[in-house]
Amino acid sequence: MTTPDHQSPAPQSPVPAAKDRIYRSPMALLGGVLLLAIVGWLGVDALIKGHDRTPWLALAGLILVVPLVTAFTLRPAVFAGDDRLRVRNPFRVITLPWGQIASLRSGYSNEVVTKSGAKYQLWAIPVSLRARKKATRQQTRADAQARAGGATGGPGNHLGVGGLRGSAVPDGPPRAETDKIMDELRGLLEDREQAETAQGEVTVRWAYEIAAPAVAGAILLAILRATG
Template identity: 45%
Template sequence: MTESDGTPDPGNAAPEEQYADRVYRSVPGVVSGVLLLAVAGWLIIDAIVTGTGRTPWVALAAAPVFGFPVVAYTLRPVVYANDRRLLVRNPLRTVEAPWASVEALRAGYSVELLAGGKKYQVWAVPVSLRQRKRANRAASRAAVTAAEAFKGGASASSRPAPARRGLRHGDSDPTRAWSDQVVDTLQEIAERNAGRPDAAGEVAVRWCWWIIVPTLAGLVAFVTLIAAT
């Protein structure tokens, strides 16, 4: 059916399903990146304004050599997850993996994504061994407390609840390191959505050329200016 002006009648059209992304990134990494860029920007601007000879040109050439890698390794890494796919944005490339193609996610000394027969690092979720040890100590204390409460005859309702393997978005478990919690949550999302018809497909990898090309161009200009000095 159409309206009087000839446009289709939207009354019976099914609303388009929306997929809300969960976002995971390292806050300390972002903060350190902003601070590094601020310090570097101040030094480069100072060299351009007060430098003599080739110094301003060397500073200009050094700006992309330093700035773009800092952006790539501190501000750019992020993980987006919804009901259809997992999108991992690493420093130099982006990996988009439908849940049906995800074989596993694991956290050892780094977080790794196994999808489409290949392994990818997940830069946005760094593994902190210190945080993991602190979480293990908290888990041990919770286990001791639970054992003492059990021996003391505490009722089941008063005993501490066991730690959950996966957490809802926004939850926090002090007995688990943040990276382990994220991996467990993403693994549960993968298992829950792998059978969805719209979660099928191949892994897509895209290189971040807007970081790679300016960095290489700046490096060539920097080396040339230094060699000509």
């Protein structure tokens, strides 16, 4: 029996695609769970114990309120991948290839701006003015400590306030958490906007699975109120 001179290389397993980074608001998730628990408790209680038209009104209210609470609390998320940014807002899902994004802007809200001029708010990354003010206060205190340390010990002093080594100089300026997230997204945009796989068209899909039940609940509630 002859032995082949060359063996065929073993098939290589495909490289798994990198998972998207997912950004959501923890406070919105917590608030949504609590609101749904309260609405569910009150609604089910009215359905079981209510009389006359009360169970129907409770049912219509649940059909209307539950999708809306879900849309504005549990649903919003931002998915950042190597090729595109996917923004899941209360009633729309916007898919934006990195090559189509002009900027990620932060003001009173965080927004993504396309090269065509369209703007989409990032509901999952809300701006916290309170967190920004807190970061500013921390930076002011750090600057004051650094100045105090320089005045008492000179440039060669390594002891900060209270004699703790290195405590006078922070690693970097304090930033609000959502501002840090926007910095990460800007870094991804800078790295990936020229990639061949990050080109394409912006697509927008409406969340009919949220809007349809809410509209149905509103219509049913209106009919019940009108015929009452």
